[in-house]
Amino acid sequence: MKINNLDWSVKYNDDMQEGTFGETNYETLTIYLRTQCHKQNMRRTLLHEIIHAYQYSFGLHFIESFNKETICEFIAHNFEAIGEIYNQAKKEIGL
Secondary structure: OEEOOEEOEEEEOOOOOOOOOEEEEOOOOEEEEOOOOOHHHHHHHHHHHHHHHHHHHOOOOOOOOOOHHHHHHHHHHHHHHHHHHHHHHHHHHOO
């Protein structure tokens, strides 16, 4: 997946802290998902981690807190692109 000219990958990894469904590694540009969770949780987690990757790719990860309006604006401006990346990632990992 390409986000703002950064190549991200999605992989499965069950070696995470208990209760964690996914992680985003900014050093390796990799999103990790736990295989041992319900498919609906996996899809929600994938989207959640893609938004982390999207924020990082556009240099927004350093902002300590987003208020409700900032989050709504971010998603509104990037909704279609995030949806395309999400659908691409689902296909790549067979979700």
